[in-house]
Amino acid sequence: METPILKIAFLIGLVFSSIIRIPHQRENKQNTIIDNRKTAQENGLLFLVFLGMFVFPIIYIFITPWFNFANYALPGWANILGVLTFAIALWLFWRSHHDLGKNWSPTLQVREEHTLITHGVYQTIRHPMYTSIWLWSIAQGLLLTNWIAGISGVIAFGILYFVRIGNEERMMLEQFGDQYQEYIQKTKRLLPYLF
Numbered sequence: 001m002e003t004p005i006l007k008i009a010f011l012i013g014l015v016f017s018s019i020i021r022i023p024h025q026r027e028n029k030q031n032t033i034i035d036n037r038k039t040a041q042e043n044g045l046l047f048l049v050f051l052g053m054f055v056f057p058i059i060y061i062f063i064t065p066w067f068n069f070a071n072y073a074l075p076g077w078a079n080i081l082g083v084l085t086f087a088i089a090l091w092l093f094w095r096s097h098h099d100l101g102k103n104w105s106p107t108l109q110v111r112e113e114h115t116l117i118t119h120g121v122y123q124t125i126r127h128p129m130y131t132s133i134w135l136w137s138i139a140q141g142l143l144l145t146n147w148i149a150g151i152s153g154v155i156a157f158g159i160l161y162f163v164r165i166g167n168e169e170r171m172m173l174e175q176f177g178d179q180y181q182e183y184i185q186k187t188k189r190l191l192p193y194l195f
Helices: 003-030 040-062 064-070 076-103 128-143 152-176 178-186
Strands: 033-036 109-111
Touching: 003 040, 003 076, 003 128, 040 064, 040 128, 040 152, 076 128, 128 152, 152 178
Parallel strands: none
Antiparallel strands: 033 109
16 A cells, blocks of 8 residues: 555544544543552653654654655555554544543543443453554554554553553552452453453
8 A cells, every 4th residue: 555545544543543532531630539640650651652652653644754764565455454453443442431431541540439340342351442552553553664653652552551551450459359350350451252
C-alpha cells in the first residue's frame, strides 16, 4: 500500500481514539478520588506513551524528512493487517470505556462509588483496554513503516504496561478483596480463552 494511505489510516484511528476518550475524560474529572496512587514515575510513563504513540507518529506524518533515514518496507498484506488490527483495537478501546463507565481512570486511582466491572468485555478479560492499546501499538508498526514512529508505540506502551500492571492488580485486590480474587480465577489478563 502507498505510505500516504497508511498515514491517513493511522490519523483516522487517532481521531477516533480521541472521540472515544474525550467524554470519559470529562466525566472522570467530576468523580471524587478516594485512593490516588499516581506517582511521578506514573506521570513519566504516561508522557513516554504520549511521545511514542502520538508525538513521534505526528512528526513522521507531517514532518517526514526528519525520520526518513529509519523507513522500512512491509508487504501489502502486513499493511492491510495493520488497518484491521487498528479497527479491532478501536472497537475494544470503545467497548472498554463503555463498559467501565464512570469507573475509568487514566491512572492508578479508585473513585468514590467505584465498582468492579465484570460484564461486557470484562467478563473474559481483566484488562481489555490494555489489550486494545497493545493492538493499537502493533497496528502503528504495521501502518507507519518507520523504525522510530512505527515501533515507538510498542516500546513506550510496553514499558508502561510492565511497570504498571502489578501495581494495578494489587490496588484492585486491596479495594475489592475476595471479589477480585474470584474474578482473577475466572478471567485472563489480556487475551480470553488461552490456557
